[in-house]
């Protein structure tokens with residue numbers, strides 16, 4: 001179990017992996033995630049979204065960006081290697097219906113950077129439920145886009161690419177087309193997944209138009225079962241645990257500033273650990 | 285020996301690491317009796333005909349019986365007596381609140397007018413269990429007893445045990461001994477429940493818990509880690525699709541309560557569960573080799589007065605804090621923690637702030653904790669629990685200079701299984717409702733026990749529940765067997 005079946009590098013620091021996890025593949029639904037450990041004794045537990053699953057083959061796919069020690073160690077593993085632990089599927093599945101309750105409508109999916117990966121199963125399911133799906137993908141530059149083809153297959157002409165430097169699609173931030181779409185009045189619901197700061201600004205953009213906006217939060221976690229409270233956020237003035245109450249919440253109710261601060265809690269230690277692993281890999 | 289002679293034997297003090305030294309290391313605080321000390325302490329027992337001590341032990345260990353054997357130096361015999369009713373003596377000898385249980389009723393303590401001078405039942409219990417474990421380890425190279433279920437005694441029935449805390453360990457062992465095919469499912473990557481993620485190494489070495497898990501495996505119990513029942517598989521599917529004939533739910537009280545005060549989500553505020561899990565299970569303190577970061581608190585306030593609060597405050601010292609306050613809104617007499625832990629915490633330098641309570645957490649513009657505003661309290665009329673309830677003194681606000689706050693005000697039961705299992709009855713506090721005799725829940729074939737039923741309780745109570753549920757399961761399966 002937990003054996004890596006396939007690995008691809010999607011860009012400089014983004015990787016795709018297929019992992020043998022038949023029990024998770026069988027139960028998982030769009031929007032759910034796993035927690036994995038690379039090594040048993042010294043490892044850290046990190047959450048990653050299930051980007052796709054194949055129940056017959058018994059595999060799940062993850063797409064991750066190397067940002068720190070654990071994702072870096074993960075990126076060094078090869079097909080045939082096994083992970084020390086894979087736990088899941090965790091979190092509440094996305095509530096996939098038509099955008100207007102049972103009636104299909106127009107849903108805008110905003111994926112920033114690596115956030116496009118977790119968006120994929122959700123966009124797919126929304127489309128299958130009969131909604132019109134517009135996808136806005138944003139990245140710093142062209143080389144950082146992941147899953148562009150897959151997303152085009154879902155959204156067709158309703159795929160909007162945005163880059164900070166204009167190297168692909170339009171130059172600018174994802175919030176610009178989002179605002180235009182809201183202004184045109186044809187949007188029933190927005191789903192945003194990406195860096196917290198992007199999700200915060202998506203929420204600010206849609207708020208004046210009163211468009212229902214959902215964000216998938218990516219806080220720091222340990223157990224993923226509601227036991228530690230490390231993943232807690234404030235939503236509508238109430239404390240919620242992302243791992244069991246989420247990961248999706250009403251983006252207009254989330255206290256984004258507090259969440260951003262909490263996510264930076266271990267920055268110095270994380271930076272030290274990352275440098276340590278970097279040096280190990282460089283052989284220094 | 286006459287009663288008088290027994291009374292004259294000096295109570296045997298527990299050898300301990302020096303308070304200053306131990307406050308900065310993770311090694312066990314209490315070092316354990318020598319054989320001679322154990323014999324002497326056991327010989328203080330007067331073999332009272334009425335056995336009042338047994339009434340105080342939740343699993344009614346035959347205390348005078350095992351003490352008599354220990355007093356003769358027959359430590360194996362003593363352990364055999366304990367094992368008739370208890371499965372985890374090395375653990376319970378260490379963590380039972382003896383002064384409220386067995387030792388509370390001890391005649392010797394009564395005669396000497398000091399519960400601390402009662403026969404140290406727990407310490408002798410610990411000694412005989414440790415001795416047997418060490419012997420087995422040196423004999424076999426590891427501390428695992430041989431499997432004791434003959435193939436001819438196997439029933440072919442399958443039992444799923446959810447969780448791996450003391451309730452589940454006990455239930456799994458008793459079901460396996462009855463010849464059932466038992467699989468234990470644990471969400472974490474290590475088995476043992478609170479014994480591994482909550483109670484710190486310096487109070488309960490993890491090797492002892494691992495030894496119990498190895499013992500289960502030797503009995504033929506399969507242990508599936510990283511498996512969340514309710515998510516990886518629904519409870520009903522375990523029975524309906526995976527062919528389990530009975531299920532035991534021992535998922536504990538793993539839902540941290542917060543105080544619901546301003547600033548509680550600031551950076552630097554932790555639940556005790558998170559704080560202790562980072563340190564115990566994820567070994568975050570060992571920075572050389574472990575990836576999970578811990579919070580370098582310099583000045584720490586721990587809120588609460590139970591065992592969890594004691595563990596968190598003593599852990600904070602060991603993680604390098606310069607100053608640790610324990611803030612509790614009642615007085616020390618009402619503190620639910622084990623007396624010995626309170627004593628140890630004080631010795632190690634934790635400062636106790638009694639009759640005070642947190643009002644709000646103060647943060648800087650980075651959202652980091654810079655202080656804790658507290659209120660002073662006084663004791664008012666006794667409340668429903670019989671304890672005098674604390675009343676805030678208006679205008680008594682003051683600020684503690686801290687950069688870390690650990691909230692240890694209790695745990696509610698984890699709602700994951702009730703929320704994903706249709707028809708599983710819970711009470712209004714979220715505890716699973718069970719039959720008092722068999723521990724069967726509202727779903728036939730599904731049993732429950734431990735903290736998920738009792739609310740946050742104790743190891744020995746959880747163990748007792750696991751025993752009762754196993755008896756319930758064995759009876760249920762026997763009936764089912766003859767019916768089909």
Ligand SMILES: Cc1cc2nc3c(=O)[nH]c(=O)nc-3n(C[C@H](O)[C@H](O)[C@H](O)COP(=O)(O)OP(=O)(O)OC[C@H]3O[C@@H](n4cnc5c(N)ncnc54)[C@H](O)[C@@H]3O)c2cc1C
Pocket residue numbers: 033044046047048049050063064065066067068069070071072114117118217218219220221247263264267270271273274
């Ligand atoms: C429900 C959920 C789903 C997620 N899905 C994915 C996914 O599909 N693909 C993916 O690449 N990442 C995903 N993440 C984020 C991923 O968990 C983190 O990137 C990972 O924990 C970083 O671990 P590390 O040890 O490599 O880096 P660390 O050393 O822990 O962190 C390095 C840097 O990343 C930041 N960081 C730490 N934790 C997180 C976090 N949880 N989210 C964002 N930034 C963080 C830190 O502030 C730090 O600057 C998800 C997070 C959650 C909670």
Ligand SMILES: Cc1cc2nc3c(=O)[nH]c(=O)nc-3n(C[C@H](O)[C@H](O)[C@H](O)COP(=O)(O)OP(=O)(O)OC[C@H]3O[C@@H](n4cnc5c(N)ncnc54)[C@H](O)[C@@H]3O)c2cc1C
Pocket residue numbers: 225379380381446447448449450451452469470471472476477478479482483511512513514534535536537538560591592595622698700701733734735736740741742743744746
């Ligand atoms: C810090 C601390 C100190 C304590 N000190 C003492 C003490 O000194 N003396 C004393 O007597 N008691 C003490 N206690 C209380 C005692 O530890 C508990 O009462 C006891 O452990 C309860 O046992 P349990 O078997 O019910 O559950 P737990 O020990 O809580 O174990 C439950 C297990 O189930 C797992 N689980 C939960 N949900 C699922 C799921 N859906 N699927 C699979 N697995 C799941 C959890 O991960 C956990 O491992 C302390 C508790 C804490 C937290």
Ligand code: SF4
Pocket residue numbers: 340341342343344345347370376377380382385386387405406409744
């Ligand atoms: S199990 Fe606990 S209460 Fe019972 S005799 Fe041992 S220490 Fe005392």
Ligand code: SF4
Pocket residue numbers: 328329330331332335336337338347348351389390391392393403405
């Ligand atoms: S009450 Fe005390 S002295 Fe009497 S039998 Fe029990 S342990 Fe011995």
Ligand code: FES
Pocket residue numbers: 220221222223224225226227228229230231232241242243244
């Ligand atoms: S990760 Fe521990 S409660 Fe959510």
